[in-house]
Amino acid sequence: MDKIEHLKREIAQREAELQDLRKQLAEAEAEKPSVENGRDNTTTSQSDGGGGEGWKWPLEEHEYERYSRQMIVPDFGLQGQLNIKNAKVLLVGAGGLGCPAAAYLAGAGVGTLGLVDGDAVEVSNLHRQVAHSTARVGMMKVDSAVAYLQGLNPTITYRAHATHLTPQNAEEIVSQYDLVLDCTDHPTSRYLISDICVLLSKPLVSASAFQTSGQLIVLNSPPGKGPCYRCVFPKPPPPESVIGCGEGGIVGPVVGVMGVLQALEAMKLLVRGDHRRLKKTRADGTTTEEEEEKDVKQVGMLLFSAMADVPFRTVRMRGKRKGCFACGGGDGSALTLTELKTSLDYVQFCGVNTPVKLLRPEERISVAEYERIAREKRAHVLLDVREKEHFELCSIPGSVNVPISRFTARREGAELEDLIPGGVAVLPPDAPIYVVCRVGNDSQIAARKLKDWGLDRDGERFIGDVFGGLRAWKDGVDPSLPFI
Ligand SMILES: [Zn+2]
Known part of the structure; x- marks a missing residue:
């Protein structure tokens, strides 16, 4: 490791020297x-x-x-x-x-x-x-x-x-x-x-x-x-x-x-x-x-x-x-x-991309809270709404990938069974649904839609998102995630 660091420093120094020489040359030529x-x-x-x-x-x-x-x-x-x-x-x-x-x-x-x-x-x-x-x-x-x-x-x-x-x-x-x-x-x-x-x-x-x-x-x-x-x-x-x-x-x-x-x-x-x-x-x-x-x-x-x-x-x-x-x-x-x-x-x-604010604070859980839920093996579903290519690179263990595009493309009244792999019927009726995405914007959109579609059974089932998404998960729980 020392050798690698040493070589990196050497290269940086030589690059800087070269850079300086080039500048001098350019100045001399300009004069x-x-x-x-x-x-x-x-x-x-x-x-x-x-x-x-x-x-x-x-x-x-x-x-x-x-x-x-x-x-x-x-x-x-x-x-x-x-x-x-x-x-x-x-x-x-x-x-x-x-x-x-x-x-x-x-x-x-x-x-x-x-x-x-x-x-x-x-x-x-x-x-x-x-x-x-x-x-x-x-x-x-x-x-x-x-x-x-x-x-x-x-x-x-x-x-x-x-x-x-x-x-x-x-x-x-x-x-x-x-x-x-x-x-x-x-x-x-x-x-x-x-x-x-x-x-x-x-x-x-x-x-x-x-x-x-x-x-x-x-x-x-x-x-x-x-x-x-x-x-x-x-x-x-x-x-x-x-x-x-x-x-x-x-x-x-x-x-x-x-x-x-x-x-x-x-x-x-x-x-x-x-x-x-x-x-x-x-x-x-x-x-x-x-x-x-x-x-x-x-x-x-x-x-x-x-x-x-x-x-x-x-x-x-x-x-x-x-x-x-x-x-x-x-x-x-x-x-x-x-x-x-x-x-x-x-x-x-x-225009400035203002943060999405679709969920109330009580409808959002922190990465630490989700980590505890997963560790205690409490019954729940974690939906990761990033696109498939992102999900393939890395994901939270046990999460299910349902890209946000499937939420936004779903027509009103279409069968919900197809949305979640295995169908919503296989979920215990009171098992909470958590939604996660890259930084916590799409997850709110998806959670809001699930509620609008009646999956929260009039408040019987908790539906919410993981605040800050995968980025917060990497910062607070698993720094080994290779890509966000
Ligand atoms: Zn013009």
């Missing part, structure tokens, strides 16, 4: 004007690392080697590569979507790649967040991702923003970039990212993934013309329907597919120059800054469903929504930067 300028204008061929004196080609020698496979693809070409090289792309979220998206964009030679994320790497991220590693658990995700990306392509500039995007810092961060990828996983951040992109005229590639499905849409493209997130989803989903990947689960390749598609959409925008203010470096070395009139293409939302017979579908979307709160829908008043910073509360807008 060297020829490199940064070289990325933004025509002096590329004079910057070091190129072909030296007399080098006459628009890209540096090593760039032809690194990017030629994508440059010879029809419609990409040298101009496409120059557009990619001159671009600054921001990824909000360095998780399941951000890791693969960042890897492909770094590989493709995007000049400056920024990452925003305020979380640290956890072991449960690693099955899908491919830029992180076991050795970097505990490190900030942006630093871990940059470490990985430096290894993949050390010739481009990375900016790590180790913070969550907020209404207060959004302008300062997003204004440094030309294009934004929303790689987050909650409605609050989706509305904020879309609003700031509308205000700062940045195209936005938005994607999401959950369990075995995902969706992708390109918004505000061209800036000011394409619909924004609020045009498509003017109202947030009800907060109780928002289930995170920690609770609902996510399959690695599913979120990977969506992240890769985001990178592809971003590359298409960059190669075609679908920004409003596009800085172009021509093959002859001159630069232009053009305001091109771009037509609004038909906007489609790509839906991916891994388990369906037809896994990919595209739904045509209408353009801007008249009177849209953020973009004004093409006419009417639109959101301002000051409003975004001072008066918008995204958490409140998306």
Whole structure:
């Protein structure tokens, strides 16, 4: 054990040293004007690392080697590569979507790649967040991702923003970039990212993934013309329907597919120059800054469903929504930067998931009480209403699994016998029924339904739930439960 601890400490220390060196390198490079300028204008061929004196080609020698496979693809070409090289792309979220998206964009030679994320790497991220590693658990995700990306392509500039995007810092961060990828996983951040992109005229590639499905849409493209997130989803989903990947689960390749598609959409925008203010470096070395009139293409939302017979579908979307709160829908008043910073509360807008309060205190028992009932072998039934996959991972001994979905799907008047395995008739008529779930919300819903259906025999039988659910059971009774 000592050896393991020692090695872990050693690795953490080396990682920290490496991190420090990378920071120093990035700072040194940032201070060297020829490199940064070289990325933004025509002096590329004079910057070091190129072909030296007399080098006459628009890209540096090593760039032809690194990017030629994508440059010879029809419609990409040298101009496409120059557009990619001159671009600054921001990824909000360095998780399941951000890791693969960042890897492909770094590989493709995007000049400056920024990452925003305020979380640290956890072991449960690693099955899908491919830029992180076991050795970097505990490190900030942006630093871990940059470490990985430096290894993949050390010739481009990375900016790590180790913070969550907020209404207060959004302008300062997003204004440094030309294009934004929303790689987050909650409605609050989706509305904020879309609003700031509308205000700062940045195209936005938005994607999401959950369990075995995902969706992708390109918004505000061209800036000011394409619909924004609020045009498509003017109202947030009800907060109780928002289930995170920690609770609902996510399959690695599913979120990977969506992240890769985001990178592809971003590359298409960059190669075609679908920004409003596009800085172009021509093959002859001159630069232009053009305001091109771009037509609004038909906007489609790509839906991916891994388990369906037809896994990919595209739904045509209408353009801007008249009177849209953020973009004004093409006419009417639109959101301002000051409003975004001072008066918008995204958490409140998306709603807070208030705890369920369906049972009275006397209808709820503590985990300690239930532990005593089980130990004394008193006649009772314990229903665990988590879904089957959760129940299979771990459960309280003797509990019976009846997923909450069977309670909510049961039609009024349908036979109760089928609900509980073995039927309700086999229960002693006065045996209490206890209900347990993950944290104590669904258990109240199920217990309330059992009462509404008359199973409490007008108060003869106790029906109630275990307060705090499996989480409280793990904290108070059995810490060995491997998963909640
Ligand atoms: Zn809008």
